[in-house]
Amino acid sequence: MGFFKNIFSKSRHTPQEGGIFFTEMQNILGFAPLDINHYIKAFTHRSSNKLDDKGFPINYERLEFLGDAMLGSVIAAHLFNEVPTGDEGYLTKMRSKIVSREHLNELGRDLNLIKWVESKVSTQHFGENIHGNLFEALIGAIYLDRGFEGCEQFIKKKVIVPYVDIPKLEGKVISYKSLVIEWCQKEKKTFHFEVYEDNGIEGQKHFGVKLKIDGEIIARARATSKKKAEEKAAQRAFFAFQEKINKK
Incomplete structure:
Protein backbone atom coordinates (compact mmCIF):
# COMPACT_ATOMS: atom_id res chain seq x y z
CA MET A 1 0.00 0.00 0.00
CA GLY A 171 -20.59 2.66 -44.62
CA LYS A 172 -17.64 3.78 -42.51
CA VAL A 173 -14.16 3.33 -43.95
CA ILE A 174 -11.44 2.60 -41.40
CA SER A 175 -8.61 1.90 -43.84
CA TYR A 176 -8.46 3.35 -47.34
CA LYS A 177 -5.19 1.52 -47.84
CA SER A 178 -6.88 -1.84 -47.30
CA LEU A 179 -9.68 -0.92 -49.70
CA VAL A 180 -7.26 0.14 -52.44
CA ILE A 181 -5.08 -2.94 -52.01
CA GLU A 182 -8.11 -5.23 -52.04
CA TRP A 183 -9.37 -3.59 -55.23
CA CYS A 184 -5.95 -3.81 -56.92
CA GLN A 185 -5.68 -7.49 -56.07
CA LYS A 186 -9.18 -8.19 -57.33
CA GLU A 187 -8.53 -6.31 -60.57
CA LYS A 188 -5.03 -7.84 -60.90
CA LYS A 189 -3.38 -4.43 -60.85
CA THR A 190 0.11 -3.86 -59.50
CA PHE A 191 0.54 -1.33 -56.71
CA HIS A 192 3.49 0.13 -54.88
CA PHE A 193 3.85 2.64 -52.04
CA GLU A 194 7.12 4.47 -52.61
CA VAL A 195 8.14 6.01 -49.29
CA TYR A 196 10.88 8.57 -48.75
CA GLU A 197 11.89 11.06 -46.07
CA ASP A 198 10.57 14.54 -46.72
CA ASN A 199 11.71 17.00 -44.08
CA GLY A 200 10.37 20.03 -45.90
CA ILE A 201 10.73 23.40 -44.20
CA GLU A 202 8.93 22.67 -40.91
CA GLY A 203 12.00 21.28 -39.17
CA GLN A 204 10.03 18.16 -38.23
CA LYS A 205 10.65 14.81 -39.83
CA HIS A 206 8.05 13.91 -42.43
CA PHE A 207 7.59 11.08 -44.87
CA GLY A 208 6.44 11.43 -48.43
CA VAL A 209 4.59 8.71 -50.34
CA LYS A 210 3.92 8.11 -54.00
CA LEU A 211 1.26 5.49 -54.67
CA LYS A 212 1.75 3.84 -58.03
CA ILE A 213 -0.86 1.63 -59.67
CA ASP A 214 0.26 -0.23 -62.78
CA GLY A 215 3.39 1.92 -62.75
CA GLU A 216 1.49 5.21 -62.82
CA ILE A 217 1.62 7.69 -59.94
CA ILE A 218 -1.99 7.98 -58.77
CA ALA A 219 -1.57 9.91 -55.53
CA ARG A 220 1.00 11.66 -53.37
CA ALA A 221 0.92 12.50 -49.67
CA ARG A 222 3.12 13.42 -46.74
CA ALA A 223 2.72 13.01 -43.00
CA THR A 224 4.72 12.59 -39.78
CA SER A 225 4.80 8.79 -40.10
CA LYS A 226 5.04 6.30 -42.95
CA LYS A 227 1.74 4.71 -41.96
CA LYS A 228 -0.15 8.02 -41.97
CA ALA A 229 1.39 9.06 -45.26
CA GLU A 230 0.42 5.77 -46.93
CA GLU A 231 -3.11 6.00 -45.59
CA LYS A 232 -3.45 9.59 -46.82
CA ALA A 233 -2.18 8.65 -50.29
CA ALA A 234 -4.53 5.66 -50.37
CA GLN A 235 -7.45 7.91 -49.43
CA ARG A 236 -6.68 10.21 -52.36
CA ALA A 237 -6.39 7.22 -54.66
CA PHE A 238 -9.70 5.89 -53.35
CA PHE A 239 -11.51 9.07 -54.31
CA ALA A 240 -9.82 9.03 -57.70
CA PHE A 241 -11.12 5.49 -58.32
CA GLN A 242 -14.16 5.63 -56.03
CA GLU A 243 -16.77 4.63 -58.58
CA LYS A 244 -14.74 1.61 -59.73
CA ILE A 245 -13.77 0.53 -56.20
CA ASN A 246 -17.36 0.74 -54.93
CA LYS A 247 -18.38 -1.73 -57.63
CA LYS A 248 -15.93 -4.37 -56.35
Whole structure:
Protein backbone atom coordinates (compact mmCIF):
# COMPACT_ATOMS: atom_id res chain seq x y z
CA MET A 1 0.00 0.00 0.00
CA GLY A 2 2.99 2.34 0.44
CA PHE A 3 3.27 2.95 -3.29
CA PHE A 4 -0.36 3.84 -3.69
CA LYS A 5 -0.15 6.39 -0.87
CA ASN A 6 2.98 7.91 -2.37
CA ILE A 7 1.60 8.55 -5.84
CA PHE A 8 -1.38 10.34 -4.35
CA SER A 9 0.84 12.59 -2.22
CA LYS A 10 1.04 15.55 -4.63
CA SER A 11 -1.70 15.76 -7.22
CA ARG A 12 -3.99 13.06 -5.84
CA HIS A 13 -5.08 11.76 -2.46
CA THR A 14 -6.34 8.46 -1.15
CA PRO A 15 -10.12 7.92 -1.26
CA GLN A 16 -10.11 7.78 2.52
CA GLU A 17 -9.00 11.43 2.41
CA GLY A 18 -11.81 12.31 0.04
CA GLY A 19 -9.39 12.62 -2.89
CA ILE A 20 -10.42 14.01 -6.25
CA PHE A 21 -9.11 10.95 -8.10
CA PHE A 22 -11.60 8.66 -6.38
CA THR A 23 -14.41 11.15 -6.97
CA GLU A 24 -13.46 11.60 -10.62
CA MET A 25 -13.30 7.85 -11.19
CA GLN A 26 -16.73 7.51 -9.65
CA ASN A 27 -18.07 10.18 -12.03
CA ILE A 28 -16.50 8.51 -15.07
CA LEU A 29 -17.53 4.97 -14.13
CA GLY A 30 -21.00 5.69 -12.84
CA PHE A 31 -20.27 3.68 -9.70
CA ALA A 32 -17.89 3.82 -6.74
CA PRO A 33 -14.73 1.72 -7.19
CA LEU A 34 -14.50 -1.19 -4.81
CA ASP A 35 -10.71 -1.28 -5.03
CA ILE A 36 -9.20 2.03 -6.12
CA ASN A 37 -5.79 0.38 -6.54
CA HIS A 38 -6.85 -1.17 -9.85
CA TYR A 39 -7.64 2.28 -11.22
CA ILE A 40 -4.45 3.81 -9.90
CA LYS A 41 -2.51 1.17 -11.81
CA ALA A 42 -4.59 1.90 -14.94
CA PHE A 43 -3.13 5.42 -14.97
CA THR A 44 0.46 4.61 -14.02
CA HIS A 45 2.92 5.00 -16.88
CA ARG A 46 5.94 2.70 -17.07
CA SER A 47 8.26 5.71 -16.75
CA SER A 48 7.25 5.92 -13.09
CA ASN A 49 9.39 2.79 -12.53
CA LYS A 50 7.08 1.54 -9.77
CA LEU A 51 7.26 -2.02 -8.44
CA ASP A 52 4.83 -3.95 -6.28
CA ASP A 53 5.77 -5.96 -3.19
CA LYS A 54 6.83 -8.90 -5.40
CA GLY A 55 9.06 -6.76 -7.59
CA PHE A 56 6.71 -6.74 -10.59
CA PRO A 57 6.32 -3.51 -12.61
CA ILE A 58 3.28 -1.39 -11.82
CA ASN A 59 1.90 0.24 -14.97
CA TYR A 60 -1.15 0.15 -17.19
CA GLU A 61 0.21 -2.07 -19.97
CA ARG A 62 -1.11 -5.42 -18.69
CA LEU A 63 -4.47 -3.81 -17.93
CA GLU A 64 -4.47 -2.42 -21.47
CA PHE A 65 -4.11 -5.97 -22.80
CA LEU A 66 -6.93 -7.19 -20.58
CA GLY A 67 -9.18 -4.27 -21.45
CA ASP A 68 -8.64 -4.81 -25.17
CA ALA A 69 -9.82 -8.42 -24.79
CA MET A 70 -12.86 -7.45 -22.71
CA LEU A 71 -13.86 -4.69 -25.12
CA GLY A 72 -13.57 -7.02 -28.10
CA SER A 73 -15.63 -9.70 -26.36
CA VAL A 74 -18.47 -7.38 -25.40
CA ILE A 75 -18.62 -5.76 -28.84
CA ALA A 76 -18.49 -9.19 -30.54
CA ALA A 77 -21.39 -10.46 -28.42
CA HIS A 78 -23.42 -7.31 -29.14
CA LEU A 79 -22.92 -7.62 -32.90
CA PHE A 80 -23.63 -11.35 -32.83
CA ASN A 81 -27.00 -10.70 -31.17
CA GLU A 82 -27.93 -7.56 -33.11
CA VAL A 83 -27.03 -8.79 -36.61
CA PRO A 84 -28.20 -12.43 -36.84
CA THR A 85 -27.64 -12.46 -40.61
CA GLY A 86 -24.03 -11.25 -40.42
CA ASP A 87 -21.40 -13.81 -41.37
CA GLU A 88 -17.97 -14.07 -39.74
CA GLY A 89 -16.32 -11.67 -42.17
CA TYR A 90 -19.02 -9.03 -41.73
CA LEU A 91 -18.95 -9.27 -37.93
CA THR A 92 -15.17 -9.05 -37.86
CA LYS A 93 -15.14 -5.91 -40.02
CA MET A 94 -17.85 -4.27 -37.93
CA ARG A 95 -16.03 -5.01 -34.69
CA SER A 96 -12.83 -3.57 -36.17
CA LYS A 97 -14.63 -0.34 -36.99
CA ILE A 98 -15.93 0.01 -33.43
CA VAL A 99 -12.64 -0.79 -31.69
CA SER A 100 -10.38 0.98 -34.19
CA ARG A 101 -7.43 2.82 -32.68
CA GLU A 102 -8.87 6.09 -33.96
CA HIS A 103 -12.17 5.49 -32.15
CA LEU A 104 -10.51 4.36 -28.92
CA ASN A 105 -8.36 7.50 -28.93
CA GLU A 106 -11.51 9.56 -29.37
CA LEU A 107 -13.14 7.83 -26.40
CA GLY A 108 -10.10 8.39 -24.22
CA ARG A 109 -9.92 12.07 -25.19
CA ASP A 110 -13.61 12.60 -24.52
CA LEU A 111 -13.11 11.33 -20.95
CA ASN A 112 -9.90 13.36 -20.58
CA LEU A 113 -8.17 10.28 -19.15
CA ILE A 114 -4.69 11.65 -19.80
CA LYS A 115 -5.33 14.13 -16.99
CA TRP A 116 -4.78 11.36 -14.46
CA VAL A 117 -1.61 9.77 -15.80
CA GLU A 118 1.18 9.25 -13.27
CA SER A 119 4.39 9.66 -15.26
CA LYS A 120 7.92 11.03 -15.13
CA VAL A 121 7.54 11.98 -18.78
CA SER A 122 5.56 15.04 -19.85
CA THR A 123 2.26 14.08 -21.42
CA GLN A 124 3.23 16.33 -24.34
CA HIS A 125 5.70 13.63 -25.38
CA PHE A 126 3.11 10.87 -25.48
CA GLY A 127 1.86 9.69 -28.84
CA GLU A 128 -1.77 10.04 -29.88
CA ASN A 129 -2.49 6.42 -28.95
CA ILE A 130 -2.06 7.13 -25.24
CA HIS A 131 -5.75 8.10 -25.12
CA GLY A 132 -6.95 4.75 -26.44
CA ASN A 133 -4.41 2.84 -24.36
CA LEU A 134 -5.72 4.45 -21.19
CA PHE A 135 -9.30 3.71 -22.17
CA GLU A 136 -8.45 0.03 -22.60
CA ALA A 137 -6.53 0.00 -19.31
CA LEU A 138 -9.55 1.53 -17.59
CA ILE A 139 -11.75 -1.27 -18.91
CA GLY A 140 -9.21 -3.79 -17.64
CA ALA A 141 -9.36 -2.19 -14.20
CA ILE A 142 -13.16 -2.34 -14.24
CA TYR A 143 -13.01 -6.05 -15.03
CA LEU A 144 -10.75 -6.70 -12.05
CA ASP A 145 -12.87 -4.49 -9.81
CA ARG A 146 -16.39 -5.47 -10.90
CA GLY A 147 -16.08 -8.57 -13.08
CA PHE A 148 -17.40 -9.14 -16.58
CA GLU A 149 -20.90 -7.84 -15.83
CA GLY A 150 -19.62 -4.48 -14.58
CA CYS A 151 -17.28 -4.29 -17.55
CA GLU A 152 -20.10 -5.04 -19.97
CA GLN A 153 -22.36 -2.38 -18.46
CA PHE A 154 -19.63 0.27 -18.74
CA ILE A 155 -18.91 -0.58 -22.39
CA LYS A 156 -22.60 -0.50 -23.26
CA LYS A 157 -22.99 2.91 -21.62
CA LYS A 158 -19.83 4.54 -22.97
CA VAL A 159 -19.38 2.81 -26.33
CA ILE A 160 -22.39 0.89 -27.63
CA VAL A 161 -25.29 3.21 -26.79
CA PRO A 162 -23.70 6.49 -27.96
CA TYR A 163 -21.59 5.24 -30.85
CA VAL A 164 -22.73 1.92 -32.29
CA ASP A 165 -25.11 2.71 -35.13
CA ILE A 166 -24.91 -0.35 -37.37
CA PRO A 167 -26.22 1.22 -40.62
CA LYS A 168 -23.74 4.11 -40.29
CA LEU A 169 -20.89 1.77 -39.39
CA GLU A 170 -21.53 -0.33 -42.48
CA GLY A 171 -20.59 2.66 -44.62
CA LYS A 172 -17.64 3.78 -42.51
CA VAL A 173 -14.16 3.33 -43.95
CA ILE A 174 -11.44 2.60 -41.40
CA SER A 175 -8.61 1.90 -43.84
CA TYR A 176 -8.46 3.35 -47.34
CA LYS A 177 -5.19 1.52 -47.84
CA SER A 178 -6.88 -1.84 -47.30
CA LEU A 179 -9.68 -0.92 -49.70
CA VAL A 180 -7.26 0.14 -52.44
CA ILE A 181 -5.08 -2.94 -52.01
CA GLU A 182 -8.11 -5.23 -52.04
CA TRP A 183 -9.37 -3.59 -55.23
CA CYS A 184 -5.95 -3.81 -56.92
CA GLN A 185 -5.68 -7.49 -56.07
CA LYS A 186 -9.18 -8.19 -57.33
CA GLU A 187 -8.53 -6.31 -60.57
CA LYS A 188 -5.03 -7.84 -60.90
CA LYS A 189 -3.38 -4.43 -60.85
CA THR A 190 0.11 -3.86 -59.50
CA PHE A 191 0.54 -1.33 -56.71
CA HIS A 192 3.49 0.13 -54.88
CA PHE A 193 3.85 2.64 -52.04
CA GLU A 194 7.12 4.47 -52.61
CA VAL A 195 8.14 6.01 -49.29
CA TYR A 196 10.88 8.57 -48.75
CA GLU A 197 11.89 11.06 -46.07
CA ASP A 198 10.57 14.54 -46.72
CA ASN A 199 11.71 17.00 -44.08
CA GLY A 200 10.37 20.03 -45.90
CA ILE A 201 10.73 23.40 -44.20
CA GLU A 202 8.93 22.67 -40.91
CA GLY A 203 12.00 21.28 -39.17
CA GLN A 204 10.03 18.16 -38.23
CA LYS A 205 10.65 14.81 -39.83
CA HIS A 206 8.05 13.91 -42.43
CA PHE A 207 7.59 11.08 -44.87
CA GLY A 208 6.44 11.43 -48.43
CA VAL A 209 4.59 8.71 -50.34
CA LYS A 210 3.92 8.11 -54.00
CA LEU A 211 1.26 5.49 -54.67
CA LYS A 212 1.75 3.84 -58.03
CA ILE A 213 -0.86 1.63 -59.67
CA ASP A 214 0.26 -0.23 -62.78
CA GLY A 215 3.39 1.92 -62.75
CA GLU A 216 1.49 5.21 -62.82
CA ILE A 217 1.62 7.69 -59.94
CA ILE A 218 -1.99 7.98 -58.77
CA ALA A 219 -1.57 9.91 -55.53
CA ARG A 220 1.00 11.66 -53.37
CA ALA A 221 0.92 12.50 -49.67
CA ARG A 222 3.12 13.42 -46.74
CA ALA A 223 2.72 13.01 -43.00
CA THR A 224 4.72 12.59 -39.78
CA SER A 225 4.80 8.79 -40.10
CA LYS A 226 5.04 6.30 -42.95
CA LYS A 227 1.74 4.71 -41.96
CA LYS A 228 -0.15 8.02 -41.97
CA ALA A 229 1.39 9.06 -45.26
CA GLU A 230 0.42 5.77 -46.93
CA GLU A 231 -3.11 6.00 -45.59
CA LYS A 232 -3.45 9.59 -46.82
CA ALA A 233 -2.18 8.65 -50.29
CA ALA A 234 -4.53 5.66 -50.37
CA GLN A 235 -7.45 7.91 -49.43
CA ARG A 236 -6.68 10.21 -52.36
CA ALA A 237 -6.39 7.22 -54.66
CA PHE A 238 -9.70 5.89 -53.35
CA PHE A 239 -11.51 9.07 -54.31
CA ALA A 240 -9.82 9.03 -57.70
CA PHE A 241 -11.12 5.49 -58.32
CA GLN A 242 -14.16 5.63 -56.03
CA GLU A 243 -16.77 4.63 -58.58
CA LYS A 244 -14.74 1.61 -59.73
CA ILE A 245 -13.77 0.53 -56.20
CA ASN A 246 -17.36 0.74 -54.93
CA LYS A 247 -18.38 -1.73 -57.63
CA LYS A 248 -15.93 -4.37 -56.35
